[in-house]
Amino acid sequence: MPPTTASTSPDRLKDPEDPGRTIPRRPPIRAHRPGPAASIALAFGAVFFATMCRWALDHLVGDMFPFLTFYVAVALVTWYAGRLPGFLALTLAGASVLYFFLPPRFSFALTFPGVAQGMVLYFICGAVLILLFDTRRQAWLHAVTQTELLQVTLGSIGDGIITTDQRGLITHMNSLAAHLTGWDCDEAVGQPLEKILSLIDANSRQPLAGTSLTTGTPILLLHRDGGQHWIESSTATLPSKSSPAGHVIAFRDVTARHHAELEAETSLKKAQLLADAVPSLISYISRDFRYQLTNQTYEIWFERPRREINGRTMEEVLGPAAWETLRPFVEKAIAGEHVTYETEIPYRSQRGTRWISASYTPDIGEDGTTRGFVAHVTDITAHKHAEQALRESEERLLETDRRKDEFLATLAHELRNPLAPVRNALALLDRADSSHSELAIKARATLGRQVDHMVRLIDDLLDVSRINTGRLVLRRERTDLREAVRHAVDASRIFIDQHHHAFQLHLPVEPVWVDADSVRIAQIFSNLLNNAAKYTNPGGAISLTMERERDGSEVIVKVRDTGIGIPQEKLAHIFDLFAQLDSSLEKSAGGLGIGLSLVKRLIELHGGTVTAESTGHGHGSEFTCRLPLAEKAAIPASIAQPAPASTAPLRVLVVDDNRDSADSLAMVLTLDGHETRCAYDGLQALDEIADFAPRLILLDIGLPRMNGHDVCRTARQANGGHALSIVALTGWGQEDDRQETRAAGFDAHFVKPVDLTELKQFIATLATNQTPPTPS
Numbered sequence: 001m002p003p004t005t006a007s008t009s010p011d012r013l014k015d016p017e018d019p020g021r022t023i024p025r026r027p028p029i030r031a032h033r034p035g036p037a038a039s040i041a042l043a044f045g046a047v048f049f050a051t052m053c054r055w056a057l058d059h060l061v062g063d064m065f066p067f068l069t070f071y072v073a074v075a076l077v078t079w080y081a082g083r084l085p086g087f088l089a090l091t092l093a094g095a096s097v098l099y100f101f102l103p104p105r106f107s108f109a110l111t112f113p114g115v116a117q118g119m120v121l122y123f124i125c126g127a128v129l130i131l132l133f134d135t136r137r138q139a140w141l142h143a144v145t146q147t148e149l150l151q152v153t154l155g156s157i158g159d160g161i162i163t164t165d166q167r168g169l170i171t172h173m174n175s176l177a178a179h180l181t182g183w184d185c186d187e188a189v190g191q192p193l194e195k196i197l198s199l200i201d202a203n204s205r206q207p208l209a210g211t212s213l214t215t216g217t218p219i220l221l222l223h224r225d226g227g228q229h230w231i232e233s234s235t236a237t238l239p240s241k242s243s244p245a246g247h248v249i250a251f252r253d254v255t256a257r258h259h260a261e262l263e264a265e266t267s268l269k270k271a272q273l274l275a276d277a278v279p280s281l282i283s284y285i286s287r288d289f290r291y292q293l294t295n296q297t298y299e300i301w302f303e304r305p306r307r308e309i310n311g312r313t314m315e316e317v318l319g320p321a322a323w324e325t326l327r328p329f330v331e332k333a334i335a336g337e338h339v340t341y342e343t344e345i346p347y348r349s350q351r352g353t354r355w356i357s358a359s360y361t362p363d364i365g366e367d368g369t370t371r372g373f374v375a376h377v378t379d380i381t382a383h384k385h386a387e388q389a390l391r392e393s394e395e396r397l398l399e400t401d402r403r404k405d406e407f408l409a410t411l412a413h414e415l416r417n418p419l420a421p422v423r424n425a426l427a428l429l430d431r432a433d434s435s436h437s438e439l440a441i442k443a444r445a446t447l448g449r450q451v452d453h454m455v456r457l458i459d460d461l462l463d464v465s466r467i468n469t470g471r472l473v474l475r476r477e478r479t480d481l482r483e484a485v486r487h488a489v490d491a492s493r494i495f496i497d498q499h500h501h502a503f504q505l506h507l508p509v510e511p512v513w514v515d516a517d518s519v520r521i522a523q524i525f526s527n528l529l530n531n532a533a534k535y536t537n538p539g540g541a542i543s544l545t546m547e548r549e550r551d552g553s554e555v556i557v558k559v560r561d562t563g564i565g566i567p568q569e570k571l572a573h574i575f576d577l578f579a580q581l582d583s584s585l586e587k588s589a590g591g592l593g594i595g596l597s598l599v600k601r602l603i604e605l606h607g608g609t610v611t612a613e614s615t616g617h618g619h620g621s622e623f624t625c626r627l628p629l630a631e632k633a634a635i636p637a638s639i640a641q642p643a644p645a646s647t648a649p650l651r652v653l654v655v656d657d658n659r660d661s662a663d664s665l666a667m668v669l670t671l672d673g674h675e676t677r678c679a680y681d682g683l684q685a686l687d688e689i690a691d692f693a694p695r696l697i698l699l700d701i702g703l704p705r706m707n708g709h710d711v712c713r714t715a716r717q718a719n720g721g722h723a724l725s726i727v728a729l730t731g732w733g734q735e736d737d738r739q740e741t742r743a744a745g746f747d748a749h750f751v752k753p754v755d756l757t758e759l760k761q762f763i764a765t766l767a768t769n770q771t772p773p774t775p776s
Contacts, residue, residue, distance in 0.1 A: 039077075039085035046073040047092040054101060066101040067093075067122050074126050078133040086130040094122060160231075160253075163238075165246040168193050180231070180253055182224025197249065198222040218258050221251070230258040281377035284363075287334055287370065289314045301351060319348025333360035333373040342380065355384040424664030424756070474517040474605055478630055481512040481521065481555060485546065488525035496533045496542060498659075504543040512546065512555050513630040520602050521627075527595040528559045528623050536563030536620075548629070554608075557625045566614035566621050574612050575600040603627070648767040649673045653694035655685040655711070656729070657703050661752070665698065665729075668756065674763075682706025689715055694724070696766060698750075701730040701741070709744040716745045725766050729754060 034042060050073035054066070061068075070093035078086030095108075098119060103112045110116045160177030164170055173181075173188045173196070181188070181196050188196045199208040200220050208219060221229045233251030275282045275295035284293040290313050291298075294306050302309065302317060314330065315323035322345050333339045339360040346353045359376045489505060496503050514521075525544070532542045540562045548555055566574060575596050596612075603610045608627040614620065652674045656662035659680055666676040677692050679685040681704040689697065697715070701708035708728065715721050728741040733751035741749045750759060 034081050039081040040088065042081050043077050043085045043089040043092060046077045046089055047096055049073065050093060051096045051100065054097075058101070063101070063103065066097045066118075067125075070094075070097060071126065071129060075129055075133050078130045079137050082137065083130060083134040086134065087127075090123065090126040090130060093126075094119060097122070159250045162188075162193065162197060162249045163246060164193050164249075168247075170196055171246065177251070180221060180223070180229055180251070182227075193247075193249070197251075218254055229253050230255040280379075281375065283375045284372055285314065285330070285375055286372040289330060291317065292372065301347075303350070317348075319346070321346040322348065329358070329360060330373075333362050334370050336362050336364055336370050338362065342384075354379055355381040421658065421660040421664045424661065424668050424753075474520060476515050476517050476606075478513055479516050479518040479521065481514045481516070481546065481557075481627070482507045484516070484518045484521040485525050485544065485557065487518075487522040488529060489544070491522065491526045492529035492533065495530055499533050499536065499540070500538050501533055501536060502539075502541045504541070506543070506545040508546060508548065512548065514555065514606075514627050515630045516606050516627065521606070524599050524602050524625065525557065525559070527599050528625075531595055532559055532561035532563060532621075532623075536561045549626075553629060554626045555629055557627070558622055559625075560620065560622045562620045565617045565619045566612060567617055568614075571612055571614065575610070599623075599625075649675060650696050650763065650767055651692060651694040652676045652696045652698065652763075653679060653685065653688055653692055654698045654729075655679045655682075655688075655703065655708070656698075656700040657681060658700075661700075665754075669763075672760065672763075680704075682708070682711045685711050686714060689718070689724075696763065697724060697726045698729045699726055699746070701728060701732055701737075709740065712741075712744045712746055727762070 047070070050069040053069040057069070073093055074086055074089045077089040098108055098110075098115070099106060102115050102118070110119070160180050161172070161174045162170055162177050163172040170188050170191050170193055173183070173185050175185070178185050178188065181198075183191075183196050194207070198221065200206065200222065201208055202218070202220050218230045218232055221231045223229065230253070231251045232254050233249060236248045236250075238245040238247060272293075272295070275293075276297075278295060279297060281297050281301065282295040283291050283298065286292050291310050294309050296306075298309050299306055309317055314326065318326070325343060325345055329339050329341055340358065342355065342357045344353060344355050357378045357380045361374045361376075363371045363373055365371050485505075485507065489503075493503075529542065529544065536542065542559070542561045545558045545560070546555065600610050603625055606627055608625060610623060610625045613622045613624070652666075652669050654662045654666045654669070654676060655678070656665075657680050659678075662678040662680060666678050669676050677688055677694070679688045683705045685697075685699070685703070686706070688694075699708045699711060703711070706714075708730070712726050712728075715724060715726065725747050726745065728746045728749040729752065730737070730741075730749075731752045733749075738749045748762065750762075
């Protein structure tokens, strides 16, 4: 047969289920057709070889069979190179025979009897031989071409193809089939089909015959390495005259599609379940206004099963009146618009006329046409009926109630805090031996400081009320602003020194005259200094600087600190009533949030301005006040302007950021025979718990560095923490506050100022291991 060579077509196929992956393919076989030069060379070579062979036989056969080897040479040349090279070989062979092997030898003469007739017969037989072999050659080449075409076709299609003979043995398998089964093509040929194409039923897990497959039904194909593929297959019988000549099995990998279908089915079920769980109406409506999918709420609304709703038009389900109202919105959705609206709908069902809030989302196909839309409808009738009457009043009530609650809670907390040390100090005074004892002197000093604190708080509250109602009267007179500032510094000095701040005061040498109420001016700068001291960490720096404006019209007073600073988003609201920088327990510095608001309003009543500046958290702040300097003529003294709206001793740890409160309570408990220590912030409390090992902890909630709730949780988590008795001692006393302390792990909740008799009873029960009473 003619020589063959591998095809130059690509040797890898793309996997139809995964285009990014390729599958090796066996190269098809093609017949090799030599070119003209090679054909001529083949003819000369074959004749030369035939001549040599005949010469080697010459001593055996003599003049007999002169054409024996040359017929073979002509036949071979014709089979490999074709008809024309065959005739060339026939001619060359005739010349070689005539010259070398026919008498007279070594001559081309035809004079010897019978030589001419032999040559004619030779050429006739040779021509017949050439035509016969060439015909067979062409038929073989055609068969090879068809086989090659079939191989390329089977290798290029996206299906696996296996052919069998009538015995069920594999005769051919393409590359994709080899990939899906795991068998090499050459290895599979001759094997039984059931061995190579191992199929099982997905439900029964029983083997299936490869020749009895149902078209279009996915089944499982077992890979040779144990893997599985979902396939769809079909089988065709090869016809013959008597019995089937074999079968052709075509199959394709549908694993990805099958998984996608399962996921889609699962997603659809989940979506239906989700839609059914929603109390609103959810549906899919087609272009012809028919319900295709509806959720369970439709059954409730329209009192009919979904099978009687799906497939019907909106007009049939909702009624003509409702359809006329909805139609403009529906047509917009079909036109591809996303529609949202609220309107009143007269439904056909017993629900009657209802207010609805609806949203229509169009379903737009790849060709840009709208296939339908998803409708989401919510009944807002009750809301609409109440909305008009309640909207404005509800907002006002909610805001008023919120501010009232915040104010009352803060007010109660702030008024209770100074009362606690007052009560403790009074208890100490009652037990002091002499009114001139050192203990009595400390107690009286504590009373004086805390009473002053209460007076300031109450005065600020009253001033805010007076300004809001326009009843504040300024007693204005020509005043040296320097003296008013000195009075403010004297009033705030104790507070500044208590926090160990460095303070600098820079005042002009000459008097700075202003027409102002000196008491209110002192109050303004005292509030600013107190605010700076409050929001500056211990050991910080505060300065007050006064200077005249260059044009002589105003005086500028600046109060600077190195405190916690003001976030940019808070600057615009820093002078608002009840404004706080941070209300969290860790950063709470106390106060009602009215001091800066009062500063601003008093400054404005004097015709001045105040501004706040800060570069952010941790960078301190600066408040700048501007007041008009006094003219030569005196200004009237007062102007009213309205403005806008005996037991066993225990170890007791007292934790309170109010030092007077902590120290005075510790002194009371010390006189009762208990061993006490004090801590003034959350982290210090944890250190003292570890070092002092108290039996009882009286713990404030609003602490610096760590709030009381977190201190309690942390102490409980430590070794032996569950044996501690931890009592909340705080100015926060509402029910929500008590629930928070219970959740944090406190054993009891006392509200400041604590009833010392009740507290002592509680401690007595701890000393005797009795169940403590619930504090009132």
